Amino acid sequence: MPRITLPDGSVKEFDAPVTALAVAESIGSRLAQAAVGAKVDGELADLSTTLTKDCALAIVTPKTRDGEADPDALMLVRHSCAHVMAEAIERVVPGAQLVYGPALETGFYYDIAFPEDRHLKEGDFEAIEKEMAKIVKEDRAFTRYELEYGEGIRKLDGEGSKYKIDNAHRAHEAGSLSLTWYATGEPGKDWEDLCRGPHVPNTGRIGAFKIMSLASSYWHGDENSDRLTRVYGTAFFNKKDLNEHLTRLEEAKKRDHRVLGKQLQLFHFDEAVGQGLVLWTPRGSIIRKELQDWIGTELRKMGYSDVFCPHIGKLELYKTSGHFPYYSDSQFTPVMDREFIHRVADEGCSCSELSNQISMGQVEGYLLKPMNCPHHIKIFDSQPRSYRDLPVRLSEFGTVYRWEQSGELNGMTRVRSFTVDDAHLFCREDQIGDEVRGCLRLVKLAFETLGLTDFRVRVGLRDPDSAKYVGTAEVWDKAERACLDAAAELGAKVSEEPGEAAFYGPKIDFIVRDVIGREWQLGTVQVDYNLPERFDLWYTGADNTKHRPVMIHRAPFGSMERFIAVLIEHFAGAFPTWLSPEQVRVLPISEKSSAYADEVHAALMAAGVRASVDHSNERVQAKIKHGAEWKIPYLLVVGPRDAEGGVVSVRAFGEEKDLGAMPLGDFVAAIADEISSKGETNVRARMSPAGAGT
RNA sequence: GCCGCUGUAGCUCAGUGGUAGAGCGCACCCUUGGUAAGGGUGAGGUCGAGGGUUCAAGUCCCUCCAGCGGCUCCA
Secondary structure (H helix, E strand, C coil), rough: CEEEECCCCCEEECCCEEEEHHHHHHHHHHHHHHHHHHEEEEEEEECCCEEEEEEEEECCCCCCCCCCCCCHHHHHHHHHHHHHHHHHHHHHCCCCEEEEEEECCCEEEEEECCCCCCCHHHHHHHHHHHHHHHHHHHHHEEEEEEEEHHHHHHHHHHHHHHHHHHHHHHHHCCCCEEEEEEEEECCCCCCCEECCCCCCCHHHHHHHEEEEEEEEHHHHHCCCEEEEEEEEEEEEECCHHHHHHHHHHHHHHHHHHHHHHHCCCEEEEECCCCCCCHHHHHHHHHHHHHHHHHHHHHHHHHHCCCCCCCCCEEHHHHHHCCCCCCHHHCCCCCCCCCCHHHHHCCCCCHHHHHHHHHCCCCCCCEEECCCCHHHHHHHHHCCCHHHHCCCEEEEEEEEECCCCCHCHHHHHHHHCCEEEEEEEECCCHHHHHHHHHHHHHHEEEEEEEECCCCEEEEEEECCCCCCCCCHHEEEEHHHHHHHHHHHHCCEEEEEEECCCEEEECCCCEEEEEEECCEEEEEEEEECCCHHHHHHHEEEECCCCCEEECEEEEEEECCEHHHHHHHHHCCCCCCCCCCCCCCCEEEECCCCCHHHHHHHHHHHHHHHHCCCCCCCCCCCCCHHHHHHHHHCCCCCEECCCHHHHEEEEEEEEECCCCEEEEEHHHHHHHHHHHHCCCCCCCCCCHCCCCCCCCC
8 A cells, every 4th residue: 555755745645556657647647648757765767667665756757847857857768769779770780789878968878799890880870860760650668577587697698698698797796686678669579678777658758869979988998808889879858959959069069179279279289290299379378378477476476486397307206206117108208318228229129128128117318207296306305494494385387298098189188298387385294284275275266267167176085994095194184184174165066085095195186077078187286295205305393303394286277288278168269358369459440540540559559458450451340250250359440430539449259239439548448457457347347337437 | 009980272161983172261453341241353282191903093992190089098
């Protein structure tokens, strides 16, 4: 006699076990018609689930009460569509073996092992989608049935798919006593798949779908295991939602920093230079330089000292730091010492022996620096330090080199040479809290100034059960506390991640999501007990004995390359005036106003504003369109009327209409303020009646 | 690194074995135009590189390079 509690708190009682669908029907026929699944005690389930005991039940429909798409319903339709796609693929490519096909936040995928002589191609999508459409049209019911584990395994053994058998084993290991199948239609007659479910009731509920892309994956994510083909798709309850989704993807693509970087001429990659090596073009360099100058100023206010270091250092240095040869796979090959090369040549050492020696660290020479810390450590260590000198804060926009795998390179977010807004703080243990807090203060200031709010903070703590960590438990406790407290002050989403600390200390990472939904780690703050030990760093304490300092590595933005990539997407290429490569463009209405345009231009340049004149032989309409394409913050239309009155007609980016005319001197003053205040004040405010003349 | 896809003018792309195309951009000419594309003319390509098949290759095959989507990795 199940008592069913509904989301509104009401309770329905039934005399006998009842399906979720029947409960929906008892509430209303329209609900039952719309229903695609159920949530039983918070667990997503089939609509056909029989409820035998008291439970909380929510009927899942495509839209929630507020008319928003229901994420649970989307999971159901996508998982179901994965089955439909799998069936279609098996029809199109006989011999394809299904491996694993889950729903995702934005769609679904199915990992499939294809016969060696028949790989799936994008050209197959059309045929597959056609088959899928047939299956959807047939409106077959997803029918669940269950077999006792041993019986289920016998069935799978008969079918001979090692992947399915593996899935069954895993389910068993996870504690499942039985195995479930879903037939798309009638068991034993129609297509079926070993599957936990749940699904929508019928294929007909899949209103719209699309196969998106192909990718590869490894079985169990193990690169030594079978290579599988991952087919990505997405599904919705109706065509409109699918189209909106596709439009969103298009919009996101327009914000993609790789697209905008090319279009706005911010950076360039050149085959002749090398993969993953960024060339900063003049426009992009302006953005980077503005950011660096600004951060640099803030750092000096916070008591940092600028240092400069070479891009290479002796291998021995990195052996001391532990970076070499341990991380040699992700470093550029060492720059060999001439003597060493000669000796190797004389000894007739083969390439493989040489590479062996490199990986063993038995080489002499120089390394392109994979990190800045060893150089900074040597600066710290260049003179004796007293406890009174601490903290010592050494900062540098230091360029580092890492041999990322070629498949990993990605625009400016993953490159082989990048510049870290790096600093290393050398402090006493009792100073860690203040120093970590200081690091985060800068991050907060920067993110707030730039309007970056969509980021999260991850605090990596030690795994209490592991002994791999350097330093005592009390010291760790204090450092972890300091990191957590400081992170909490940021006001962003903070997650504690035990076991994610580096072996040498706890860390704070800042993670930003890009327009395509990928997450990128930007900055990091890491407490380090290890390197001071390795380099035998010390300072003289108040007690006149040697003490070990603690190091803090911190790079609030991580790499300038990745940070600016995120900024490009964040601003969709329309940078705030202070960062914009071209802040103002003067648009003379005709050649007759050329001279006045030059005058305006000169006044702007004299005030340090980055400005240009569009002297092209176009009508002003076209000049405005081009100005908008370059996402220039202000366009000044100047014609005879303006020249006469000594004014400029102002157009701001993103505004459909112009803001009206203002005296040239006022505009220059207003934009200079906007730039120096980083947008706290702006030209528009000065043009409003309240702001006029002040 | 691995799998798949892609590579044609500065940019975006069309071109499935038979004399290389479009739009934008660029140059020049006309136009001197007041708020999101005025008109005309022209220049610009070893079709990513190398090899092969063929009477004939941008097009088919192989190798390499680069980009993209993933997987693995990310001190």
